[in-house]
Amino acid sequence: MPNRTRWSLNSPKSLLMFLIPPLILVFIWRFLPRTDVFPIYSNENTSLPPLYPDLQDEERRLPQHNLDLPYPEGRSAKMLRFGNQIWGLGLNNQLQETLLNTYIAYLAQRTYVFTPFTWDLNNRPFVPIAPDGHLVGSPYKVRPARVPLTAYINSPTTGSPWPPGDPAPRSVSVEWWDRVCPESERLHINTAVVNAQIGVDFDKDEGIDIVEKWAKYIRSIEHRCINILFATPRIIDFGGDYKRHCEWLSTFASFEGWNRLPFLPDQFNPPSDSASRAQYALNRCWIEIDDVVKRLDKLREEHPDADLNNIFVSTNGPTEWLEELKKRLWEKGWQSVVTSRDLELSWREQGVDNAVDMELAARGEVFLGNGYSSFSSTIVRIRMVRGLPPKNTRIW
Structure with missing residues (x-):
């Protein structure tokens, strides 16, 4: 009898996969028009998402927030703030840009100014979740307007030291920037002008x-x-269901971010004519239950040494869809099938549940991701940084 409830992260014989089932996704691109100092909101009401005021306070107390430090830090520090950084998008869209901006600041020999993970710039703790938004199944009707970036990552991007011997200055928070770089002392750079x-x-x-x-x-x-x-x-507002989003992507897009690494086994190689290319791309973006079942059977054949028995499905898809998927996979002999909805998380863990899923996927014997997904792209990056074999990181 298949195990329908228990699944161990420590099992080395686990297949972790990511897929996006039929659900509503809304993509809203925006760019920060200004910087503000926001108060620390404290929330211990577990009927609302956590705000992590303790982490925001720790960010404010970073040791490099000290004017008396010697150059390249302190009062003479040269800082680089990306006021055009995206907000209102999911974690991995923002995280990818954050890492790129950190790298630019590093190459430019400047202090990087990091910002919270931001859904909304208004001075309020929460914003409503649209009933047809991509947080289908969330236990809350609101989400935090901002989450301290250290709730997700702890690295030089968020102020941790660089490796020993590296002379790069440590990153500082946007609140420290607002304190030591008043508007009168800022040089605003227009990207369109500079690009030319x-x-x-x-x-x-x-x-x-x-x-x-x-x-x-x-x-x-x-x-x-x-x-x-x-x-x-x-x-720019891309609204509607995910299938329509895939149809839109299929007209022009290839894989996203690190999903395009040339040494991964499942490359994006579309036909040359536009109609065939669009269908090829759509088939690799929009995935039905039959596609999942067939592909996982094939992966078991392609990875015989892994002895794959267990599946973790990272998803925010509808419960009915997931139950049907589980049923079909159990019928194919998989011992354990667990989804994101089956995880028992603490209140604080629920606030960063997407990061929990990413860590689970990063540890999988085999990972199967969606090439058009920034979520999958980040997992690919983590797996490559950790030295996992590229042949075990697969794309639909």
Whole structure:
């Protein structure tokens, strides 16, 4: 009889996969128009999501928040703030940009200014969750407007020291920036103007070339407080169900972020004609239960040494869809099938449940991700950094 309730993370014979079932997704692109100091909100009401005021307080007490430190920190520190950083998107969309911005600041030999994971810029602790939003199944009707970034990562990006011997200055919080870099002392840089000035060609330049051009330009500036801004704020709304989103992506997009690493086994190789390409891309983005069952059977054949028996499905899909998926997989002989909805998390863990899922997936013997997903992309990066074999990191 298959095990329908228990699953061990410590089992080395586990297949972890990520998929996006039919549900509503809303993508809203926005960019920070300004910086503000927000109060610490304290919330011990477990009927609402946690706000982690203790972590925000720890961020405020970082030792580099000290004007008396010697250069390259202290009162002479050269800081780089990305006022155009995205908000209102999911964790991994924001995290990818945060890591890129950290890298640019590092190359430019400047202090990176980190910001919270942000859903809303208004001075309020919570924002409503749309009833058809992508948090289908959430136990709450609201979400935090901001979550301290240290609730998700603890690294040089959030102020931890760089490796011994690295002269790079430690990152500081946006609140420290607001304190030591008043508006009168900020140099605002318009990206459209600078891109033309330094010869950035998005149609021809490789990504690393664009990054290095920007880092070189920023290194040439002596101004202490630099704030990067777009020419104009913009809002782009991609609303609707995920299938429609996949159909839209299939017309032009390839895989996302680290899902495109050339040494991974499941590369994006579409046909040349547009109609066939669109269908190829759609088949790799939009996944039905039959597709899941067939692909997992094939993975068992392709990874005989792994002796795969257990499945963890990271998902926010509807319960009915998941129950049908479980039933079909049990019928195929999988010993244990567990989904995100089956995890018993504490109140504080529930607030970062997406990060919990990512850690589980990063530890899997085999991971199967969605190539169009930033969530999958981050998991791929974690697995590669940890030295897991690329052949065990698969894409639909």
